[in-house]
Amino acid sequence: MNPIRSPGVTRRVMLSSLAMLPALAGTLAPKPALAQTATSGGLLSSWNDGPAKQAIFDFVRATIARSSPSYVFPEDRIAVFDQDGTLWVEQPMYTQVIYCLDRVPAVAAKKPELRNVEPFKTVLSGNREAIARLPMRDLEKILAATLSGMSVEEFNAEVKAWLETARHPRWNRPYTELIYQPMLELLRYLRDNAYKTYIVTGGGQDFVRVYAEKVYGIPPEQVVGTAEGTKFGYGKDGKPFLTKEPKLLLNDNNAGKPEGIHLMIGRRPYAAFGNSTGDRQMLEWTGAGAGARLKMLVLHDDAVREYAYGPAQGLPDSKVGTFTQALYDEAKKDGWTVISMKNDWRRIFAFE
Amino acid sequence: MNPIRSPGVTRRVMLSSLAMLPALAGTLAPKPALAQTATSGGLLSSWNDGPAKQAIFDFVRATIARSSPSYVFPEDRIAVFDQDGTLWVEQPMYTQVIYCLDRVPAVAAKKPELRNVEPFKTVLSGNREAIARLPMRDLEKILAATLSGMSVEEFNAEVKAWLETARHPRWNRPYTELIYQPMLELLRYLRDNAYKTYIVTGGGQDFVRVYAEKVYGIPPEQVVGTAEGTKFGYGKDGKPFLTKEPKLLLNDNNAGKPEGIHLMIGRRPYAAFGNSTGDRQMLEWTGAGAGARLKMLVLHDDAVREYAYGPAQGLPDSKVGTFTQALYDEAKKDGWTVISMKNDWRRIFAFE
Secondary structure: OOOOOOHHHHHHHHHHHHHHOOOOOHHHOOOOOOOOOOOOOOOOOOEOOOHHHHHHHHHHHHHHOOOOOOOOOHHHOEEEEOOEOOOEOOOOOOHHHHHHHHHHHHHHHHOHHHHHOOOHHHHHHOOHHHHHOOOHHHHHHHHHHHHOOOEHHHHHHHHHHHHHHOOOOOOOOOHHHOEOHHHHHHHHHHHHOOOEEEEEEEEEHHHHHHHHHHHHOOOHHHEEEEEEEEEEEEOOOOOEEEEEEEEEEEOOOOOHHHHHHHHHOOOOOOEEEEOOHHHHHHHHHHHOOOOOOEEEEEEOEOOOOOOEOOOHHHOOOOOOOOOOHHHHHHHHHOOOEEEEHHHHEOOOOOOO | OOOOOOHHHHHHHHHHHHHHOOOOOHHHOOOOOOOOOOOOOOOOOOEOOOHHHHHHHHHHHHHHOOOOOOOOOHHHOEEEEOOEOOOEOOOOOOHHHHHHHHHHHHHHHHOHHHHHOOOHHHHHHOOHHHHHOOOHHHHHHHHHHHHOOOEHHHHHHHHHHHHHHOOOOOOOOOHHHOEOHHHHHHHHHHHHOOOEEEEEEEEEHHHHHHHHHHHHOOOHHHEEEEEEEEEEEEOOOOOEEEEEEEEEEEOOOOOHHHHHHHHHOOOOOOEEEEOOHHHHHHHHHHHOOOOOOEEEEEEOEOOOOOOEOOEHHHOOOOOOOOEOHHHHHHHHHHOOEEEEHHHHEOOOOOOO
16 A cells, blocks of 8 residues: 555654654665566575465466366456555655655755745755644645656656665665565566566556566556546647646555556456555455455564564554554455465565 | 547537438347457558558568667557557447447336436437437436446446447448458557557547457557546445446547556557547657657548548548548658558458
8 A cells, every 4th residue: 555645644654654764865875776576596485385375376276277167368367466565665654755755855956946835845954853744735745746747757767766876764775675575476476377467556656667667577557556647748849748747547545446457457357465454445356256366465574574563463553554453354254365474474575 | 539528529420420320229130240350361461562561561670670770679569559440440430429329228228217308318219310419418418328337347248248239330240340451460460579559549448448359459458548437336245346437537539648648558659550630649649759650540531442531631521530631741741651541451351
């Protein structure tokens, strides 16, 4: 889940996570390369043997064997993955929100009149306690100013440049290295069996598309996310261009996930992966189809190697990726598989 | 171009074309099979030798040869096709509009109270002159009543059933057989060279997705069209479902085509094919990219084998697919290729 346009959660994330950020200006850090999608080792080698790994193997075998009653034609093999907390780290806050705050100095440099206008003045002050107190409508101004108003090419270049310099506060590594190695292996395993892998994220569609191909092996057209409109126009040279507009087309969270899947893919997935209540409807929609359907939720229960949060199973409450006990109970009741990061993943990151 | 939500054109089409329809109730006709995508003969064998065929060969060679300065990586090879008038016949009116009118009896059977309510009463009367006089807001009621309010599965089944029985008035064949054979060969030729082929249509995205895979070899997720929202909900049995809503998300005509391409594909195409002013911005957007880009427009100049309509090159004015002289002039000026159906296509339909 990622709350670019989900006011309640966005506010909660903003208010409580900003103080944890070591720095908003990642632009001074050196230039590391983006993470590679290459995996080492054999088939799902970063997964421990157990019910989660077994559920994956069982599902794939059931849907690819011609003799199976659950056989699925290759063209129908669709698998959808939430991103934040499912494919990469979402703590201490959603990466895209950090991006938006980090972009404020650059936006203010182009529009100096913003320096003395709230909420930009507060963000530029670097006073994180004050930033955390900004009201929702101010935060939306920051999102609008940093995610729209530029051409789609300019936006792509801005995100790309940021990803090359920004570092995660805990690991001091690029965010694109904080990808879960077991999930990279799962993506590849499904693709090797003719599954088309999609990201279906509450995060910004254009944001994720910038790095999804390099990081996950997922091309732009297979990234579904919270999407805002663009406006076609002509430059002074007569050349056409598209400008990003602050006009919401799809809020790809909760019920918006199956709605977004219908809009962008047009068929029901056979496998769905998430980690929070924002993914519930996507898993329900996937599970309501006939035949074998794989529904999996990542449970963040490993405080040592990653984080442990979410109130399911008595884990501490969190500001992002809400895995409630009710979601856990629904998973158990309906035969969804809960992936324990602690028990099911032998390795979490490629750099370990 | 297809004007599902393009009031001006829709009205023009509706007012003047209805009288040309031999029958609105195709449901009594026998059940023919959907057209196959299979082609006979060799490479682009339905194309005559000439500048159009040559432009296609030149473009493909320039973008697939590793040594070419215009080489395009396979994952970037995107080709977009308008549908109505580019891939299939759009005369005497857009097929989907015929579908909507044909659906009115079924809608009224489920909701008998509509029988005495305009505009349904007029449509049910079969009086085509009266139908042609219906004001725009009445026509929109017909579109809303026939394209929304049902589950996505119900809609798919309704369209599928209609396609199996409805016949084109001139050829007395299913609409899905009125596909241009040269374009089927072109689609296949591009795919054989690793191009991902997309439909980018002003027609309804959900409508075209029903038959695009079978007819064109284009899967649902590669159909971009005028799109309305869906709403996620739960049935009495607790099962989740998606209901089609009369809420416009994307008007995929004119500037909406490049905007839709950005939303649904996320990268600029290398080749674009259209036949009307509704495709102009899509071809401009495609052509504004670096390297080799193929931009082609189908000119309907063959009254004997198909239709001749215009007004480019002095062809008679038409109610659909407006190919203006200004568009023709832009094509010539900017190096787009105009395909003359009369001269460039040896064969138009597979059944010829």
